[in-house]
Amino acid sequence: xxxxxxxxxxxxxxxxxxxxxxxxxxxxxxxxxxxxxxxxxxxxxxxxxxxxxxxxxxxxxxxxxxxxxxxxxxxxxxxxxxxxxxxxxxxxxxxxxxxxxxxxxxxxxxxxxxxxxxxxxxxxxxxxxxxxxxxxxxxxxxxxxxxxxxxxxxxxxxxxxxxxxxxxxxxxxxxxxxxxxxxxxxxxxxxxxxxxxxxxxxxxxxxxxxxxxxxxxxxxxxxxxxxxxxxxxxxxxxxxxxxxxxxxxxxxxxxxxxxxxxxxxxxxxxxxxxxxxxxxxxxxxxxxxxxxxxxxxxxxxxxxxxxxxxxxxxxxxxxxxxxxxxxxxxxxxxxxxxxxxxxxxxxxxxxxxxxxxxxxxxxxxxxxxxxxxxxxxxxxxxxxxxxxxxxxxxxxxxxxxxxxxxxxxxxxxxxxxxx
Ligand SMILES: Cc1cc2nc3c(=O)[nH]c(=O)nc-3n(C[C@H](O)[C@H](O)[C@H](O)COP(=O)(O)OP(=O)(O)OC[C@H]3O[C@@H](n4cnc5c(N)ncnc54)[C@H](O)[C@@H]3O)c2cc1C
Numbered sequence: 001x002x003x004x005x006x007x008x009x010x011x012x013x014x015x016x017x018x019x020x021x022x023x024x025x026x027x028x029x030x031x032x033x034x035x036x037x038x039x040x041x042x043x044x045x046x047x048x049x050x051x052x053x054x055x056x057x058x059x060x061x062x063x064x065x066x067x068x069x070x071x072x073x074x075x076x077x078x079x080x081x082x083x084x085x086x087x088x089x090x091x092x093x094x095x096x097x098x099x100x101x102x103x104x105x106x107x108x109x110x111x112x113x114x115x116x117x118x119x120x121x122x123x124x125x126x127x128x129x130x131x132x133x134x135x136x137x138x139x140x141x142x143x144x145x146x147x148x149x150x151x152x153x154x155x156x157x158x159x160x161x162x163x164x165x166x167x168x169x170x171x172x173x174x175x176x177x178x179x180x181x182x183x184x185x186x187x188x189x190x191x192x193x194x195x196x197x198x199x200x201x202x203x204x205x206x207x208x209x210x211x212x213x214x215x216x217x218x219x220x221x222x223x224x225x226x227x228x229x230x231x232x233x234x235x236x237x238x239x240x241x242x243x244x245x246x247x248x249x250x251x252x253x254x255x256x257x258x259x260x261x262x263x264x265x266x267x268x269x270x271x272x273x274x275x276x277x278x279x280x281x282x283x284x285x286x287x288x289x290x291x292x293x294x295x296x297x298x299x300x301x302x303x304x305x306x307x308x309x310x311x312x313x314x315x316x317x318x319x320x321x322x323x324x325x326x327x328x329x330x331x332x333x334x335x336x337x338x339x340x341x342x343x344x345x346x347x348x349x350x351x352x353x354x355x356x357x358x359x360x361x362x363x364x365x366x367x368x369x370x371x372x373x374x375x376x377x378x379x380x381x382x383x384x385x386x387x388x389x390x391x392x393x394x395x396x397x398x399x400x401x402x403x404x405x406x407x408x409x410x411x412x413x414x415x416x417x418x419x
Contacts (some may be wrong), residue, residue, distance in 0.1 A: 015045035018254035018292030020392035028228035037225035042351035059109035061100035083318035096359035123389035142197030152190035168193035228265035231371035259378035279312020280348035
């Protein structure tokens with residue numbers, strides 16, 4: 001492939017993070033090409049749950065979490081699995097995860113995530129004013145359900161942290177739960193409801209509409225696979241799988257779970273892994289679903305989308321190459337049927353996606369040291385859609401050498417290197 005785009009900024013990766021980075025670069029007056037190896041929204045941005053989870057500021061690595069993991073792993077319907085043979089490869093990632101769960105690091109992660117989410121909410125609000133995208137964003141409200149008073153009370157400190165960060169919600173009991181979402185199992189007597197819960201009604205369609213809006217605004221999309229990046233005097237050179245090259249003044253690496261390989265080509269090691277997630281999208285007629293439901297004791301969500309009802313979540317560690325194990329999706333559907341007894345589970349479409357996950361559950365938004373014109377925007381884990389617009393803003397600020405809207409110190413790519 002020969003570069004004929006004449007771009008001065010190339011964003012590698014056509015997922016939601018890459019497309020949002022491209023949007024803010026276009027807004028800043030840059031000539032942008034998105035380089036995507038297969039199609040826009042080919043990765044995790046296609047099939048996610050669509051939730052704009054701005055209140056999710058509490059980092060997953062938290063004090064005591066590592067003691068819960070063995071129980072989850074032993075439970076066949078549990079929220080966590082590790083594919084046989086992958087555990088050893090995961091050891092360094094888990095080491096960093098364990099360190100991130102110390103009280104001190106947890107508190108710091110909370111502060112960093114809260115600042116990023118404030119920016120995320122503000123930037124998404126600005127993006128949804130674009131009339132080409134507005135219809136995708138809907139306000140359904142969020143119902144967070146707990147199996148018992150005990151688990152509800154155990155989660156109370158996290159809700160207090162969210163309240164302290166400015167998010168609004170209230171506790172609801174059985175009667176209000178039944179009004180907010182009829183048809184749930186009687187076990188659900190304790191929940192939190194937020195009227196503010198936003199979501200994207202069609203995550204894949206939203207990403208594609210965003211890419212189309214960028215083309216209208218002058219950006220181009222090139223299909224090709226980047227295999228390496230090299231610094232040049234004027235910026236950076238991208239080497240492509242077909243033997244071609246692309247030169248650009250600024251290069252943004254936004255390849256989701258696949259970003260590590262390109263960082264490595266610059267000699268930069270990042271402990272990025274993937275938390276694989278599964279879901280099933282059922283026909284809209286499967287259940288009279290009114291809003292997003294979080295089944296918090298089981299780590300899965302059910303969301304009403306324009307394409308139907310999506311039931312999914314959980315985490316499987318198995319890297320990028322092993323085939324999907326759709327028993328995980330079936331397992332979530334069985335749980336959903338138990339909790340929503342009227343749910344029709346036939347006729348669904350199953351999907352697996354690769355969450356790009358850093359051990360501290362914070363993204364990498366940074367500048368390469370080996371090639372200062374290469375910017376990193378990956379590792380958003382469970383929250384990439386939610387944080388996409390904020391990441392776009394921050395990448396454009398880095399590209400323009402401006403002071404970033406949030407402190408990026410704890411989002412450095414080398415934050416685990418001990419330096
Ligand atoms: C089951 C599940 C549910 C989720 N639910 C939510 C949710 O409700 N809310 C939320 O905020 N987040 C959610 N997420 C997380 C979210 O989907 C991800 O964080 C986000 O999609 C990551 O976006 P991305 O653009 O970084 O990566 P991706 O969407 O994976 O995009 C990366 C792109 O880069 C391309 N690419 C890779 N390598 C190369 C290369 N070498 N050259 C060129 N192109 C390349 C790929 O083809 C792909 O299109 C969920 C994830 C899963 C799996």
